[in-house]
Amino acid sequence: MSEPQTVAPNDHEPPRRLHINVLRFNPREAGTEPRVQTYEIEEAHGMTLFLALSEIREKQDPSLQFDFVCRAGICGSCAMVINGRPGLACRTLTTQFGSEITLAPLPVFELIGDLSVNTGKWMRAMSERLETWVHMNEAGVDLHKMEERMDPALAEEVYELDRCIECGCCVGACGTLRMRPGFVGAVGLNKIARFRLDPRDNRSDDDYYELVGDDEGVFGCMSLVGCQDVCPKNLPLATQIAFLRRKMLANGLKR
Ligand code: SF4
Ligand code: F3S
Ligand code: FES
Numbered sequence: 414m415s416e417p418q419t420v421a422p423n424d425h426e427p428p429r430r431l432h433i434n435v436l437r438f439n440p441r442e443a444g445t446e447p448r449v450q451t452y453e454i455e456e457a458h459g460m461t462l463f464l465a466l467s468e469i470r471e472k473q474d475p476s477l478q479f480d481f482v483c484r485a486g487i488c489g490s491c492a493m494v495i496n497g498r499p500g501l502a503c504r505t506l507t508t509q510f511g512s513e514i515t516l517a518p519l520p521v522f523e524l525i526g527d528l529s530v531n532t533g534k535w536m537r538a539m540s541e542r543l544e545t546w547v548h549m550n551e552a553g554v555d556l557h558k559m560e561e562r563m564d565p566a567l568a569e570e571v572y573e574l575d576r577c578i579e580c581g582c583c584v585g586a587c588g589t590l591r592m593r594p595g596f597v598g599a600v601g602l603n604k605i606a607r608f609r610l611d612p613r614d615n616r617s618d619d620d621y622y623e624l625v626g627d628d629e630g631v632f633g634c635m636s637l638v639g640c641q642d643v644c645p646k647n648l649p650l651a652t653q654i655a656f657l658r659r660k661m662l663a664n665g666l667k668r
């Protein structure tokens with residue numbers, strides 16, 4: 414996927430008129446078909462797509478559906494397809510594009526309406542399936558006992574992978590997920606890589622092999638790398654998947 418180019422703002426020119434094309438569809442409105450609706454707005458200095466959509470909703474069309482919470486690239490709820498590439502609306506400046514911008518909801522996830530999709534439902538199902546929590550070494554947790562110190566370099570590695578905000582951009586960019594709906598995606602495999610690193614987690618490589626050593630896990634990934642290209646947190650997703658695949662291959666051969 415090619416990187417969007419930034420159009421340098423020129424203070425001497427009048428503000429641009431933007432044409433924002435939005436793929437609209439409300440699955441709960443019987444008898445309606447998906448359609449593209451174009452809104453025209455004046456570009457403001459420092460305008461993000463989130464601000465553009467908010468202005469449209471406020472001044473032109475209160476029925477337009479899209480999600481946001483933090484407006485700061487933290488909650489992951491404003492992900493959508495922007496000129497063919499998944500990204501966060503709140504972190505994308507309109508100056509990155511020409512005057513025509515086309516927005517669509519992320520594919521794969523259940524559509525709520527217009528640009529709003531139910532990433533939470535998909536992420537929850539993936540998390541439950543992969544049991545994305547620390548499986549403690551001890552039967553119970555003694556709150557009076559100090560947790561064992563983790564090597565700072567290792568803690569840093571775990572933290573790096575923990576930066577995922579579950580925005581779903583990697584899911585929307587992955588061709589495998591269009592063909593294989595059960596694939597856990599780069600987000601799921603990143604979580605497995607994270608828990609595998611964590612010394613507090615008592616799962617063995619055999620346990621991880623049971624979870625993702627198949628075509629819906631590491632062996633389903635076709636190394637398309639779109640996930641890593643679009644991740645707003647710049648997580649090394651393809652690298653982690655390749656590492657897991659090598660480990661799982663070695664584990665599979667031992668069986
Ligand atoms: Fe979003 Fe990156 Fe997490 Fe995928 S891995 S859900 S793109 S933050
Ligand atoms: Fe999909 Fe990323 Fe693999 S885009 S095919 S998960 S490398
Ligand atoms: Fe939270 Fe965009 S609104 S990431």
